[in-house]
Amino acid sequence: MTTAAIRSLRGEIARRADIGKPLRLWLRDDDAIEPTAALDRLLALTAKHRVPVLFAVIPALTGEALSRRLADEGHVSVAVHGWSHQNHASSGEKNQELGIHRPSEQVLAELRAGLKILSTLHAGRFVPMLVPPWNRIAPAVVAGLPDLGFAALSVFGPEKPAPLKVLNTHVDIIDWRGTRGGRPVAEVIANLIGVSQSHAGPIGVLTHHLVHDSAAWDSMAMLFETTAEQAGCAWHSAGDLLAQE
Template structure:
């Protein structure tokens, strides 16, 4: 795939068009706290390509200037990114999480309520999408049941939403992360990024993944970025990718619409 990575994406989009179908894409960008040059660039790319972005904002660190800046940019919206993006996992729990099962549920609910209160105080009660974007993309399996009590109607992590079929809230996940984090944050490269995106699109079109496992054909495909650590390589990739996704077979949707559309038990 290394010689012509974009050819595979173009072919996959053509297959959707030939089938008379449309795939839904959405874009989540994590860890927003302040207006920066990196965020300004992301917003411009979003506007230029009519690709809405949901900024996952860390409530405890968000600066006041972020609210009017976002309000002036129609392709941006915000959602709650935990409270302070702290890792509370114990040594025997796999991976980092701000809301692992080892923490008492009441304590986790209180942190969520504080975060939602801070976010709505900053952006206004109706502006944020009522969705909890999990820091580190991990939460305890019991967390979704307390989200409605806080005022949240959705959860966003990474991976197929079928894993959260019993959640009493909407689940709007990402599937194509453009970064790897060890030994440090770094773009995964064009070949791998395009391959992951094509695989996600094909799994929706065919109703199965590359291993043959069943996949939800109606699940939106989520793109995940982190503007604070973007370098020139990922900016070049997005500049190449997004115009290709202005395609008749692609529907870009914002998170608020997807929360409303997502199935819930």
């Protein structure tokens, strides 16, 4: 089944090449805080396949250790992942840190602090992008982002109009509603092909290195191996894609 899925992906890549619209892929990894063995593994895997990766870093929980670890990784960029990744929603609601449960002024003040911390810690690799925890954010908070200095927003799913650039992710390799481990490779590839056939813009792949099991690592490796150095697709950095859009 995996072999058939890989053939299908190669066919989709060839189709995109034939119509002159190469597949533009980008990688976002959420919840980075500090150096770990899982972080090292992700850095090694992406470097091997020359895949740029944007880490959504939690400002309140990170520090110099992560900054030092990423300092010599030329294929890495950093964005703001909320403030402390704390849920403020009521019981029975979906988790949200940047929702309507607190005054928007309070939320924006935290995001301003987060932007300042990460732009200082990761100068030279920082992208002024907000990645909301759980991919949820209130419209009033979105409206205030440009005044804070944010240039882009990234959540999950189809892009919607906003007062700043939007660069979303569309394919999640984790089965959050089931095993909470990696989705089967064939399922991830089928998801990617489906998005490619219905979505004209860049396609974001979402990972969470801290919770990856063997299935998640296998999906990443297979996806990178199948898409590397193909005429009909390329992996881009978030910064480059935002400059193009």
